[in-house]
Structure formats: C-alpha cells, structure tokens
Amino acid sequence: MEAEKVVTDSVRREKYLAGTVSLETVLHEFDETSAKTFADYRKAFVDYDANEDALNNIAARYRAEQSQANARFIEAHLAMASSVTADEWKPLAKKEAKLLKDIKKAAAGSLE
Amino acid sequence: MNTIRKQRGQVLIIIVGTLFLGGAGLATGALSSGDTLKAMNKDIKALNLDDAREDQALDVLKRWKKAAKPVWKAHSKKGDEILDLLEDQHTTEVELRELFAEQADNTADANVQVAGIREELRAILKKDEWDRVFASKKAS
Numbered sequence: 001m002e003a004e005k006v007v008t009d010s011v012r013r014e015k016y017l018a019g020t021v022s023l024e025t026v027l028h029e030f031d032e033t034s035a036k037t038f039a040d041y042r043k044a045f046v047d048y049d050a051n052e053d054a055l056n057n058i059a060a061r062y063r064a065e066q067s068q069a070n071a072r073f074i075e076a077h078l079a080m081a082s083s084v085t086a087d088e089w090k091p092l093a094k095k096e097a098k099l100l101k102d103i104k105k106a107a108a109g110s111l112e
Numbered sequence: 113m114n115t116i117r118k119q120r121g122q123v124l125i126i127i128v129g130t131l132f133l134g135g136a137g138l139a140t141g142a143l144s145s146g147d148t149l150k151a152m153n154k155d156i157k158a159l160n161l162d163d164a165r166e167d168q169a170l171d172v173l174k175r176w177k178k179a180a181k182p183v184w185k186a187h188s189k190k191g192d193e194i195l196d197l198l199e200d201q202h203t204t205e206v207e208l209r210e211l212f213a214e215q216a217d218n219t220a221d222a223n224v225q226v227a228g229i230r231e232e233l234r235a236i237l238k239k240d241e242w243d244r245v246f247a248s249k250k251a252s
Contacts, residue, residue, distance in 0.1 A: 059223035
C-alpha cells in the first residue's frame with residue numbers, strides 16, 4: 001500500500017486510510033444506487049406507454065442521488081487531503097489521479 | 113477494510129462511469145435504452161417502414177447522436193477538471209462542490225434532452241413497432 005510506505009506517522013496514516021475507506025464506501029454505495037436508477041430508467045425508456053414525465057422523474061431522482069454522493073465524496077476526499085503533509089500528499093494524489101484517469105478513460109470507452 | 117482495498121479497482125471502474133460521466137451515458141443511448149444508437153438504427157430499418165417514416169425515425173437518431181457528442185465532450189472536460197482539483201491538496205470544498213454541481217447540471221440537461229428525443233421517436237413509431245425495436249431490452 002502506497003500510504004503505508006509514504007505516511008510514516010501512524011496517526012496521520014490511520015486518518016488517511018480511514019478517509020480512503022469512507023471514500024470507497026461512498027463510491028460503492030453510489031454505484032449500487034445508480035445501477036438501480038439506471039435500470040429503472042432503461043425500463044421506462046423502452047416502455048412505449050411511459051411518458052416524458054416518467055423519464056424526467058427518474059432523472060431527477062438520479063440528480064438527487066448524485067448530489068448526495070458528491071457531497072459525501074468531497075467530504076471523504078478533504079478528510080484524506082487534510083490528514084497528511086504536503087510531501088506525503090504529492091505521491092498519494094498522483095497515484096490516485098492516475099488510477100481515476102485510467103478508469104475514466106475505460107468507462108468512456110465502454111459506453112461509446 | 114482489506115477487502116474493500118483489494119476491490120478498489122473493480123469498484124471504481126463502474127463508479128467513474130457514474131461519477132464523472134454520470135447520466136451523460138444516458139445521452140448516448142447505451143445507458144438509456146440498453147441499446148446503442150447503431151443497433152437502434154439497424155432495428156428501425158428492419159421494421160420496413162414506409163420511406164417517409166423511416167427517414168423521420170432515422171433522422172431522430174441522427175440528431176440524438178449529434179446532440180450526444182457535445183455532452184460527452186463537456187462531461188469528459190469537466191471530469192478532467194475535477195481530477196485536477198482532486199490532485200491539489202489545497203483545493204477547497206467550495207471549489208469541488210461548484211465543479212461537481214456543474215457536472216450534475218450538465219447531466220440533468222442531457223437527460224431532459226434525451227427524454228425529449230425519445231418523445232419524438234415515440235410519435236413516429238406505433239406501439240408494436242416500438243416494441244419490436246426494444247423487445248429484447250424489455251425482456252431483459
């Protein structure tokens with residue numbers, strides 16, 4: 001684990017790791033929630049009798065779920081960022097950013 | 113805790129589709145109908161509609177594709193901006209909230225647009241034709 005190598009102080013390290021767990025929990029929960037919402041959206045989309053309002057209502061539900069997840073994601077991320085020093089943050093953030101960029105690319109490719 | 117860490121990569125692959133791309137996926141057809149626009153195009157042609165209605169229906173898909181492109185572009189750009197902010201330790205909560213909200217606004221706009229495009233297609237196709245195009249998606 002990168003954090004175990006980079007963050008030498010055990011208190012800071014535990015705070016940082018706790019932040020990563022919170023962040024992953026948010027992401028995992030949002031994944032489950034949004035998968036259900038997307039499934040409902042698809043179901044309504046292919047139903048000839050479902051009208052525009054039905055779709056827009058599900059989209060509004062997604063928006064609310066997304067906003068809630070975003071707030072929790074930001075909170076967890078800031079907790080991680082504030083738990084380590086600038087020198088420690090640099091390699092940790094770099095690694096995280098690379099991972100997220102690669103995943104973003106893969107996700108975009110899979111949906112196009 | 114360890115299990116979560118080990119699964120991190122797998123979890124995030126799905127997540128980023130929703131967090132950074134979100135409902136923009138709906139705009140491309142792949143997430144909204146369970147089908148790609150290309151497949152829908154093929155299924156509509158298979159209906160053997162009269163020329164005028166087929167042209168109308170295919171034109172809707174063409175405009176859908178055209179509308180989806182800038183949505184993807186905007187989402188991707190905003191996603192990159194979010195990633196840059198996340199990398200900076202001094203990024204504030206306000207800055208992050210603002211960008212995430214902008215991304216969510218773009219998603220919401222795209223979803224309203226998709227619902228409108230679907231209405232256009234629904235106005236062209238009869239129920240049985242619609243069901244033939246989306247039959248496999250309805251069953252799944």
